[in-house]
Amino acid sequence: MARRLTPRGEQRRNELMGFATARFAANGYHSTSVAELVDGLGVGKGVFYWYFDSKEELFIEILRDGERALRRAQWEAIGDESVPLARLELAIRSSMDWWSSHRDLYVLIEFARTEASFASSIRKGERVALADTQKLVQEAIDTGAIPDRNAVVVAQAVLGVSSILARTQLLGRKRPASDVADEVIDFCRHGLVGSPTDGRAQRTA
Amino acid sequence: MARRLTPRGEQRRNELMGFATARFAANGYHSTSVAELVDGLGVGKGVFYWYFDSKEELFIEILRDGERALRRAQWEAIGDESVPLARLELAIRSSMDWWSSHRDLYVLIEFARTEASFASSIRKGERVALADTQKLVQEAIDTGAIPDRNAVVVAQAVLGVSSILARTQLLGRKRPASDVADEVIDFCRHGLVGSPTDGRAQRTA
């Protein structure tokens, strides 16, 4: 699309994206019709197609916006921290924070992964997230903070733990982001058999 | 439904479920029409509605069958092994094996989780899987094999690592199930900072 928009147009577009995000997350992408979106905002159908080429394009835009925002949040959280493991930890904490205030996006991404039309969009985002995590892991390996491993696989494992605890504990049980982050970090650090000496106190080490 | 079926009917039903599993996994549930299913098998539409009340019911049956089969495979794999950590490891290995030969099911479950109509079906299966894993973890805690933790959270973390490496390494990269299982177990045992002494050789310890 890439239409040049007036400020008012920009606002309308954001309104549409926000409302759609909520409806898609609550009702599902397929079960949410364009009619439902425009009716919900009290505008005509044409409005939708003035701002988006299709329902699919809207969804992809939502995804892209979300992925960008999460990544930005992570970079800002890491800031100028220089200790590799601490950087990884900050990244994990910031994503938990971000997901806890963007629950809808989590749902949408999970869905998008199951739909061929969104696969390419999703794969791209996943590659970026993996590359970011892998880099943090590799730094830790290079400085000897963690034993030498396959950084890709380890990065994926970290993302897996984050992802499932975000889903079950954060979104499902609505527990505080920082508590869940503690658990993710604890498990990622020591696994099952490792012996955390004092758990929490160690967490920013 | 729960219709009493002749042996031939039973076979027809299985044919339908098998074909549907493949089509749903390849094309998506929504994009696969009932017409496509019956045409693909060269039968009339009536056949479908003789064996299933609806497309939705068919999908739920597929899910239930799959979950049952996976669970059975795990119990058989654990057998009469009595060391808690070894039991957990056998469970992980057997699920990797199972997913590697039931890739379609993995795809279907990921999708089902995103669809309100299948949520209850999925939640039930997940609760069972979690309870099973949690029990294995708790046994390990009770025998002192692993430090005392929140067994639920830890069990979820284990499932998360399994799940994501199954998706990326097993389904995505089509690597051997046993290699991926090694990686899952390694990460789950020691996390990032733990020091595996020789990895592979340890794996049945």
Add this chain to the structure above:
Amino acid sequence: MARRLTPRGEQRRNELMGFATARFAANGYHSTSVAELVDGLGVGKGVFYWYFDSKEELFIEILRDGERALRRAQWEAIGDESVPLARLELAIRSSMDWWSSHRDLYVLIEFARTEASFASSIRKGERVALADTQKLVQEAIDTGAIPDRNAVVVAQAVLGVSSILARTQLLGRKRPASDVADEVIDFCRHGLVGSPTDGRAQRTA
């Protein structure tokens, strides 16, 4: 589409084509909605798409059926007549007869020529008609019945005269096919300045 149809299905399909031909001719292709067609026959919308892939496909089928039928009528009319000019004349007469009882088709073909989506369908029919006519002209040239000319151009001119008089006299003024055929043949034989000798061709003078 090419669905295998039961006799009843065949009948339905014909009903749809017949009704659509009439509506398209009367109201225009674009102004006639699929809804209008199925409502007019008192059936559900699905019926239409059971028999045709799209509105466009239906139209193309109508065209093809018509072209085939006209061509068959011409071949039957020519029969075993062996004098070249007489063969050409029989072809002209039979097309006039055919158009006079298939006025709708004439309208549809004129429209189809103006629409990119039907162009290929139409061009094919026109090539066939031109080739047929050209062959008849060439035979007449070969036997010396008419002077040597560019058979293609002459064939096109004959078709042009036929076409315009069919449109204006036959369809517009609803004059008898045989009268219009006389005029076409008269003009094609002698042009403007030639002096028709036989009574038949002169009768509208």
Add this chain to the structure above:
Amino acid sequence: MARRLTPRGEQRRNELMGFATARFAANGYHSTSVAELVDGLGVGKGVFYWYFDSKEELFIEILRDGERALRRAQWEAIGDESVPLARLELAIRSSMDWWSSHRDLYVLIEFARTEASFASSIRKGERVALADTQKLVQEAIDTGAIPDRNAVVVAQAVLGVSSILARTQLLGRKRPASDVADEVIDFCRHGLVGSPTDGRAQRTA
């Protein structure tokens, strides 16, 4: 509409008509949206509706302008030639010239004839063209240059030959207007069996 326009307004209107003519001819009237027209000229929608009441009105204006221009070209070509048959020939030649440099209009007129909303506009133009041709034919009959015939029918036949050769040879094969005009005139003079005496008319033999 009939708005009084400033010179700049007049230019804008012509720009719109010219662009629309090209787009309609290339893409079809129905497939060319008002949005496409104004976007193509880089102006807003308001501009369009300032100069034209509707898309339909624009099209009718294009038609009328074209018909007027063709007629003017013919009258100028005939000039003060006094021999009836020569006048007819000049008219034919000039229309071929005109169509060869206004191919878009030809396409538009063919389309307009198939659309009820433009029928009246087209019929009027055709009546004028027929009347003009008929008058030329009648003059030739009156002076004995051609045998007595039904001038209307003969005029239509002449228009038919002109029309189809314009379409197939001029627009389709892009041959020179004068060559095609020769063929039209040749066929109209002598028909199929007549024997053309002069060299010019024979040149495509």
Add this chain to the structure above:
DNA sequence: CATGAATGAGCGTTCATTCAT
């Protein structure tokens, strides 16, 4: 004069489900 956001009726098409045969 000009912009471009907004309207909304209407379109072609899909598809889970039903049911006469």
Add this chain to the structure above:
DNA sequence: CATGAATGAACGCTCATTCAT
């Protein structure tokens, strides 16, 4: 048991036209 024709609500989308700015 099985067929396949039929249903019809619902969908994504288009576009000529209007009008506040």
